[in-house]
Amino acid sequence: MNSRIKDIREEILSKAWYTLKRYTYQWKTFKGPWQEQSREVYDRGNGAAVLMYNSNTKKVLLIKQFRMPTWVNGNKNGLLLETPAGVLDSNDPEACMKREIEEETGYRVQHITPVFQTYMSPGAVTEILHFFTCDYSKATKVATGGGNEHETEDLFVEEYPFKEIRTMVNEGAIKDAKTLLLLQHGMLNGLI
Ligand SMILES: Nc1nc2c(ncn2[C@@H]2O[C@H](COP(=O)(O)OP(=O)(O)O[C@H]3O[C@H](CO)[C@@H](O)[C@H](O)[C@@H]3O)[C@@H](O)[C@H]2O)c(=O)[nH]1
Ligand SMILES: [Mg+2]
Known part of the structure; x- marks a missing residue:
């Protein structure tokens, strides 16, 4: 109140x-x-996002997709590099996040770690985003990923070496806020 x-x-x-x-x-x-x-x-409801890092191969998994709102505001080809993320379809952010990870990346992960929650655009949007980290391994790959075709989702999965990611963060090459927050969290805490 x-x-x-x-x-x-x-x-x-x-x-x-x-x-x-x-x-x-x-x-x-x-x-x-x-x-x-x-x-x-x-x-637009609430959401969840995850830093997927592989501590064995020393790579971070990111997805590239066309984001219309960025295309109408200065992003020349509209493609954006982001961590996996999704809109919550229930009150259980962790379960939703795991489903979204499998849909977008093809990995069926057992453990994800909650790290923080933030309002993403508090002057205009109600959304709270729940952030997680996940140390994934090749063995948990069960599908190709790429998003839900019924929802016309079209994602491209990429892996980047930790060193390259740190350079991208330091040079301002990451243009998505949730992705930058998670990568900086990973760098600050020695995950990547
Ligand atoms: N037809 C239609 N489909 C839509 C529309 N808006 C979204 N969709 C569909 O709904 C899907 C939602 O995909 P999710 O993976 O659940 O969400 P997201 O777009 O990745 O959103 C995540 O990132 C956002 C930006 O950082 C977050 O705002 C959001 O909470 C979430 O974490 C989109 O891919 C698209 O297929 C719309 O206006 N019309
Ligand atoms: Mg998504």
């Missing part, structure tokens, strides 16, 4: 694949007086 907010009204602006709402409310400002504020809020 927050006693600084009252008279909240919500209005659906768009309800298609996900939901966009406008919230209008009274906010008690830090200066004292009440003020009416209005904010558009996009609800």
Whole structure:
């Protein structure tokens, strides 16, 4: 509860694949007086993302895919290098993450480690992202991966040596926030 907010009204602006709402409310400002504020809020559910590193081969697994929102905002071919990630389809982030790993990468992993959770774009998007790490091995590969064709997902799986990844991070070549967070976490904690 927050006693600084009252008279909240919500209005659906768009309800298609996900939901966009406008919230209008009274906010008690830090200066004292009440003020009416209005904010558009996009609800695409919550998500999960994982740093997949192989401590034997010393490689990190990343996926490349076309991301339309980046293409309309400066990413020339629209392709983005990211950690595996997915939208949660239940209240169990760990189970969802494991399903998503198998769908996107073809690995059926037993253990993943929760590391932190963050709001990804708190001015506009409700999403909390659950972050994990996973030390994977070749032996757990059960399928080719590449995403769910029914959902028109089309992913390309790549592996990068730790050394190359560290250079990419330091030179600003990673353009996706969740991926940068996880790679930096891996570097800070001696995983990669
Ligand atoms: N038809 C249609 N399909 C959509 C739309 N938006 C998403 N999809 C389908 O839904 C799939 C969702 O795939 P996931 O793997 O579950 O999610 P993601 O797009 O990888 O999202 C992850 O990364 C995002 C960006 O960092 C995160 O925001 C998200 O929570 C999650 O972690 C997409 O690949 C696409 O096929 C849409 O507007 N229309
Ligand atoms: Mg995904």
